[in-house]
Amino acid sequence: MVELPDKTAAFIDWYLAVVEAANLTDKRYPVKGLNVWTPDGMRARRNLDAVLIREIEATGSVAVEFPALIPSTEFAKEAEHIKGFDAQVYWVTKGGTSPLDIPLVLRPTSETAMYPVFALWVRSHRDLPLNVYQIVNTFRYETKTTRPFLRVREIHFFEEHTCQANEEHAAERVRSNRQAFRAMASALALPYLAVRRPDWDKFPGAFYSIALDIPVGAARTLQIGSIHHYRENFARPYGIRYEAADGSQRYVHQTTFGLSERLLGAALAVHGDRKGAVFPTALAPYEVVVIPIPGPDAGEAPRRVATEVAERLRRHGRRVHLDDGDERPGAKYYRWETAGTPLRLEVGRREVENRALSAADRLGHKAPVALDRLEHEVDDRLREFDRALIERAQRAFAAAFSVARSLEELAASSTVRLVGWCGREDCGHRIETAIDGALLGTPEDPLPFPVPPVTGCIACGRSDGAQWAIAARPL
Numbered sequence: 477m478v479e480l481p482d483k484t485a486a487f488i489d490w491y492l493a494v495v496e497a498a499n500l501t502d503k504r505y506p507v508k509g510l511n512v513w514t515p516d517g518m519r520a521r522r523n524l525d526a527v528l529i530r531e532i533e534a535t536g537s538v539a540v541e542f543p544a545l546i547p548s549t550e551f552a553k554e555a556e557h558i559k560g561f562d563a564q565v566y567w568v569t570k571g572g573t574s575p576l577d578i579p580l581v582l583r584p585t586s587e588t589a590m591y592p593v594f595a596l597w598v599r600s601h602r603d604l605p606l607n608v609y610q611i612v613n614t615f616r617y618e619t620k621t622t623r624p625f626l627r628v629r630e631i632h633f634f635e636e637h638t639c640q641a642n643e644e645h646a647a648e649r650v651r652s653n654r655q656a657f658r659a660m661a662s663a664l665a666l667p668y669l670a671v672r673r674p675d676w677d678k679f680p681g682a683f684y685s686i687a688l689d690i691p692v693g694a695a696r697t698l699q700i701g702s703i704h705h706y707r708e709n710f711a712r713p714y715g716i717r718y719e720a721a722d723g724s725q726r727y728v729h730q731t732t733f734g735l736s737e738r739l740l741g742a743a744l745a746v747h748g749d750r751k752g753a754v755f756p757t758a759l760a761p762y763e764v765v766v767i768p769i770p771g772p773d774a775g776e777a778p779r780r781v782a783t784e785v786a787e788r789l790r791r792h793g794r795r796v797h798l799d800d801g802d803e804r805p806g807a808k809y810y811r812w813e814t815a816g817t818p819l820r821l822e823v824g825r826r827e828v829e830n831r832a833l834s835a836a837d838r839l840g841h842k843a844p845v846a847l848d849r850l851e852h853e854v855d856d857r858l859r860e861f862d863r864a865l866i867e868r869a870q871r872a873f874a875a876a877f878s879v880a881r882s883l884e885e886l887a888a889s890s891t892v893r894l895v896g897w898c899g900r901e902d903c904g905h906r907i908e909t910a911i912d913g914a915l916l917g918t919p920e921d922p923l924p925f926p927v928p929p930v931t932g933c934i935a936c937g938r939s940d941g942a943q944w945a946i947a948a949r950p951l
């Protein structure tokens with residue numbers, strides 16, 4: 477049995493070992509940050525996409541797909557946006573051997589691909605709201621060390637873009653996105669905070685940005701998504717206007733909602749333990765693995781029953797793997813445990829005789845499953861497993877935060893910190909220097925654990941307008 481590195485003390489080494497154990501990606505492709513999705517990786521990715529698609533379409537968003545290449549002339553139209561992305565884009569400058577008249581950007585995100593076309597689609601107030609999303613690969617020239625799913629150069633990206641009649645409708649769309657994300661995170665058993673980023677850290681071109689952050693041990697956090705209100709900032713340069721009911725011409729207000737394969741990395745980071753990966757059932761490549769245990773006196777019965785069990789569960793809609801290879805059962809248990817499969821069913825001679833399978837979930841809960849009530853009991857066990865998984869994640873989440881009362885205290889932070897902040901930028905930067913990290917911003921919702929009242933800004937002492945803010949060292 478391989479000993480994994482310690483999750484708290486050597487988080488990145490531990491994370492890489494868990495990714496390896498789950499066998500989701502092959503990072504030996506000869507370009508750094510471009511990874512190969514293996515068959516199990518694709519299973520997990522499709523399960524993730526299914527959750528995102530289900531929840532966003534429930535809010536009335538529809539799928540589209542825009543081209544991957546963006547003319548530099550369109551890319552350059554919004555000044556803040558290009559400033560924010562200029563250093564991260566890949567360029568296509570030649571077609572065959574001829575230089576292109578207008579160089580093309582490989583999309584880092586799709587505002588500048590979509591918005592010239594939105595200007596053609598949106599004519600009248602009857603065309604609003606326009607709520608569309610796509611799940612595509614985007615490219616960013618990442619200069620920091622790349623990590624599977626967490627920091628990559630080819631990103632599996634979910635992006636919703638919307639046009640609304642006015643600022644209030646756009647704010648309503650932001651609220652709707654936040655509700656959709658609540659359901660997505662619940663399916664992945666991920667507790668998170670929605671945090672309004674300070675002005676100096678918002679998305680390039682946004683009016684405001686709400687980031688979705690999770691703690692990942694020590695003082696570290698990981699941003700797993702973001703929702704932005706653009707006001708008219710893109711609508712003006714791209715000319716996205718409509719005729720209102722009173723005949724006047726108005727610019728739309730826009731929003732975006734971005735998520736990525738980071739959610740898969742986040743689930744591995746949050747749920748994984750010293751034995752390896754742990755998948756919530758919604759994400760798991762296989763929800764159930766069935767292992768026959770043929771013995772000298774067992775004959776063919778265990779294999780036959782295991783095959784039937786796998787068939788019945790598949791017909792019931794479960795993702796099942798029948799592991800009937802030649803390895804010893806112990807080696808199989810170990811492999812599926814490190815790979816994070818939620819439920820393991822074993823079929824030996826005793827199980828066949830008793831018509832009850834031995835069953836163990838990935839959190840170590842063991843109890844037999846009656847063959848006569850197989851589908852029903854497996855449903856119950858997986859539901860119970862997900863509930864225990866989210867409870868474990870919520871306990872770790874609550875323990876990941878502590879209050880800091882002085883800038884000196886911040887330097888030695890071993891958890892994510894709550895700090896009083898007056899909202900001034902210079903105080904924000906002093907907090908960032910003290911923790912050697914970032915002021916993530918102010919939480920949008922009441923914190924899901926008890927916190928004392930704020931007494932004042934940790935940097936300047938002012939109590940006027942001070943609120944709790946989150947200071948951390950983002951991964």
Ligand code: ZN
Pocket residue numbers: 897898899900903933934935936937938
């Ligand atoms: Zn202050």
